[in-house]
Structures are given as structure tokens and as C-alpha cells.
Amino acid sequence: MDALAQFIDALKLQQPLIYGSATGAQIGIEFAKAYPEKLSALVLENAASFSDQEREKIMTQYFPDLSARDNGEHLSIAWSMAKKLYVGFPWFEVNDQTSAIPLELVQKTVLDYLKAGDQYDQAYRAAFANERVEQLQTVTSDTHIILWSGSILAAYSKRLLHTNLADNFYFHSVDGDIKQRYQTVLTTVQALL
Numbered sequence: 001m002d003a004l005a006q007f008i009d010a011l012k013l014q015q016p017l018i019y020g021s022a023t024g025a026q027i028g029i030e031f032a033k034a035y036p037e038k039l040s041a042l043v044l045e046n047a048a049s050f051s052d053q054e055r056e057k058i059m060t061q062y063f064p065d066l067s068a069r070d071n072g073e074h075l076s077i078a079w080s081m082a083k084k085l086y087v088g089f090p091w092f093e094v095n096d097q098t099s100a101i102p103l104e105l106v107q108k109t110v111l112d113y114l115k116a117g118d119q120y121d122q123a124y125r126a127a128f129a130n131e132r133v134e135q136l137q138t139v140t141s142d143t144h145i146i147l148w149s150g151s152i153l154a155a156y157s158k159r160l161l162h163t164n165l166a167d168n169f170y171f172h173s174v175d176g177d178i179k180q181r182y183q184t185v186l187t188t189v190q191a192l193l
Contacts, residue, residue: 001027001034008038017192019185021045022153023127030130032141041142041192043185048131048156049163058128061092063121066113075110082109089152131156133163140168144188148174148181 004027008016018039020028025047032042050058064081066074085091086101086109113120136143147157161171174184 001031004031005035005038015040017041017043017189019043019045019189022047023123026127026130026135029135029139032139032143033135036140039141041144042139043144043146043188043192045146045148045181045185046151046153046157047136047145047160048153049133049159050128050131050156054156055128055131058090059125062090062128063125066120067118078110078113079106082106082113085109087152089156133160133165136160136163136165136169140166142168142170142192144170144172144192146172146174146181146184146188148184150176150178150181 015037016039018028018031018041020026020042021044025044028042028044029047032039064077066078068074080096081091083099083101083106084094084096086105087097087099088094145157145160147161148154151157172184172188174181
């Protein structure tokens with residue numbers, strides 16, 4: 001959080017709006033808690049709420065060992081994971097199937113995992129550990145949560161609608177395709193600027 005605060009100060013930004021999706025949403029939440037005076041509002045997507053049982057399952061199965069092996073098995077594991085994570089959540093429960101995800105995107109994701117090395121999972125583990133309603137309940141900034149029905153996290157994100165959040169939380173539900181999702185993000189952000 002300190003690095004983001006220093007970045008904002010270096011750019012001489014005065015209370016910028018912070019947007020985050022998935023892991024970025026968790027970073028935004030923690031930043032808002034640590035530096036409420038440094039932002040004007042939060043816009044979050046793919047923020048979710050997991051039960052302890054779901055979180056435990058994710059922590060044990062979501063992050064396979066991708067360390068190099070003589071037989072190259074780590075490459076096929078990384079490929080399977082990268083291909084499935086764009087199809088459904090959690091990826092390890094997605095059937096092996098042909099998908100419309102561009103192979104270039106799958107390959108880029110695999111390469112990113114391999115470049116990150118043995119600790120590729122660190123930031124993601126921290127984000128999943130943070131996906132609790134209690135983490136949101138202490139945010140005092142105006143927080144806009146976009147709930148897109150097409151998200152692979154939609155079922156987990158919609159749980160936030162039925163939680164005890166303060167009056168500074170606003171929900172924006174979006175049905176439709178990805179263009180409508182982006183339009184809602186744009187409209188929400190523009191209204192806050």
C-alpha cells in the first residue's frame with residue numbers, strides 16, 4: 001500500500017479515484033483502509049466473498065507446483081490452468097474442453113506464470129485470503145461495486161449484496177455482454193470524476 005501511496009504522491013494526484021478488479025479490487029480495498037484521505041472513491045469489480053471452506057479449497061488446489069521438471073510436465077499443468085481460468089471459476093473444476101479463448105492469451109498467461117517463478121502464487125493467495133466481507137466493512141470511502149452477470153466470479157460477487165455493508169457502498173448490476181460491462185464501468189467512473 002505504501003508503494004501506491006508514494007506513486008500517487010510522486011504524480012501529485014489529489015485524491016484520485018481507484019479502480020480494481022479481482023486482485024486489484026483487494027489492493028484497492030486495502031489502500032482505502034490504509035489511506036482513506038488519499039482517494040476520492042473506489043470502483044470495484046470481481047470483488048467476492050468466499051466461505052472459509054471455499055477459501056481453503058482454493059488455497060490447496062488453485063496453485064499447482066509449476067517448478068521445472070525434466071519431463072516438462074509443469075508446462076502442461078500451466079497450460080491447462082491458463083486455458084481453464086478464462087472459462088470458469090475455480091479453474092480446477094472446469095472440464096477440459098475446447099474453448100473460444102485465443103491461444104495467444106493462454107500462451108501469454110503461461111509465460112507470465114513461468115517468468116514469475118516459484119512464487120507466482122503469492123499475490124493471488126493474499127487476494128483470496130482477503131476476500132471477506134469483514135475486509136470491506138471498515139472501508140469508509142464511497143465504494144461502487146460493479147456486479148456483471150457474465151463474470152466467472154458473478155456467483156461469489158453477488159453475495160456482497162446480502163451482507164451488512166455501510167451506506168457508503170453502492171451496487172451497479174450489469175446484465176449483458178462485455179461491452180455493457182465496460183460501458184457501466186465507464187459511466188460509473190465518469191460520474192465520480
